[in-house]
Amino acid sequence: MDRLSLTFSALADPTRRAILARLSSGAASVxxxxxxxxxSLPAISKHLKVLERAQLIARGKExxxxxxxxxxxxxxxxxxxxxxYRQMWEERFDRLxxxxxxxxxxxxxxxxxxxxxxxxxxxxxxxxxxxxxxxxP
Amino acid sequence: MDRLSLTFSALADPTRRAILARLSSGAASVxxxxxxxxxSLPAISKHLKVLERAQLIARGKExxxxxxxxxxxxxxxxxxxxxxYRQMWEERFDRLxxxxxxxxxxxxxxxxxxxxxxxxxxxxxxxxxxxxxxxxP
DNA sequence: TTTGTATTTAACCATATGGTTTAATACGTT
DNA sequence: AACGTATTAAACCATATGGTTAAATACAAA
Numbered sequence: 377m378d379r380l381s382l383t384f385s386a387l388a389d390p391t392r393r394a395i396l397a398r399l400s401s402g403a404a405s406v407x408x409x410x411x412x413x414x415x416s417l418p419a420i421s422k423h424l425k426v427l428e429r430a431q432l433i434a435r436g437k438e439x440x441x442x443x444x445x446x447x448x449x450x451x452x453x454x455x456x457x458x459x460x461y462r463q464m465w466e467e468r469f470d471r472l473x474x475x476x477x478x479x480x481x482x483x484x485x486x487x488x489x490x491x492x493x494x495x496x497x498x499x500x501x502x503x504x505x506x507x508x509x510x511x512x513p
Numbered sequence: 514m515d516r517l518s519l520t521f522s523a524l525a526d527p528t529r530r531a532i533l534a535r536l537s538s539g540a541a542s543v544x545x546x547x548x549x550x551x552x553s554l555p556a557i558s559k560h561l562k563v564l565e566r567a568q569l570i571a572r573g574k575e576x577x578x579x580x581x582x583x584x585x586x587x588x589x590x591x592x593x594x595x596x597x598y599r600q601m602w603e604e605r606f607d608r609l610x611x612x613x614x615x616x617x618x619x620x621x622x623x624x625x626x627x628x629x630x631x632x633x634x635x636x637x638x639x640x641x642x643x644x645x646x647x648x649x650p
Numbered sequence: 651t652t653t654g655t656a657t658t659t660a661a662c663c664a665t666a667t668g669g670t671t672t673a674a675t676a677c678g679t680t
Numbered sequence: 681a682a683c684g685t686a687t688t689a690a691a692c693c694a695t696a697t698g699g700t701t702a703a704a705t706a707c708a709a710a
Contacts, residue, residue, distance in 0.1 A: 378527060385525035388518050400598060406687060419669055421688060440677045440686045448601035455595045464585035543657060556699055558658060577656045577707045
């Protein structure tokens with residue numbers, strides 16, 4: 377299986393995401409990792425194997441312990457993939473911004489009812505800092 | 514299943530990622546989507562159902578066509594999750610940079626053997642250009 | 651109404667996933 | 681050597697996944 381698929385499918389489980397979260401604050405033994413969960417040790421062991429295959433963790437050997445350490449590299453690749461789509465969800469705000477800017481314009485002309493919400497600063501400001509991409513008509 | 518798990522497991526398949534890529538350049542019918550692949554139409558239909566359940570696509574109805582449209586919102590959530598780990602993979606480069614900068618310093622003092630590899634520009638420069646992703650203002 | 655096109659459903663198959671319980675293994679300590 | 685602890689392996693089970701082919705459905709056009 378390709379690396380991206382391995383990464384995403386490793387992340388597609390809340391237990392495994394929780395394990396990564398735990399490891400983000402330092403390496404840990406299998407028992408330490410298992411402690412917060414209400415499942416058997418072998419189940420955790422299997423999850424760790426999945427994470428290891430995805431290279432999201434690396435394991436050491438110290439006496440009878442196999443400490444696990446987080447390896448973020450695959451996350452970087454996953455992030456790079458998702459990154460491609462960033463503007464797709466930013467666009468949404470752009471259109472909202474455009475709409476709100478228009479409202480403001482009208483407001484300046486005194487065409488909006490007195491009680492209309494003030495949409496000016498927080499959101500409309502984003503229109504300047506967000507890159508826009510045109511969508512097909 | 515929780516939304517993040519749905520999203521990641523939907524992304525954990527190259528066919529589905531390719532479908533999303535196709536849809537990022539505009540909506541398409543099932544047949545159009547299926548064209549590039551060498552698998553049966555029902556297989557594609559199933560993939561679309563997975564994407565739909567994860568809310569990565571939305572479907573319309575026009576005559577006998579059910580056009581698919583990309584919805585990036587879940588990607589934004591996935592991105593936000595991964596974001597937590599960003600510094601984990603940036604740190605790594607920071608340390609590498611620090612090390613290489615140090616090497617350069619020694620090199621400047623003439624303490625490195627004549628044949629030593631020149632590590633100067635390409636990598637050490639990264640220390641300045643490594644982008645810490647733009648966060649919300 | 652018949653035919654053609656687009657798409658989904660049904661039934662089936664093989665393999666993967668996530669869990670269990672019961673051993674087995676590996677190492678440090680007594 | 682025997683024991684205790686940490687971890688994995690084996691065998692098993694239920695359900696999910698990713699694919700197939702054949703049939704059913706929905707709509708447009710002739």
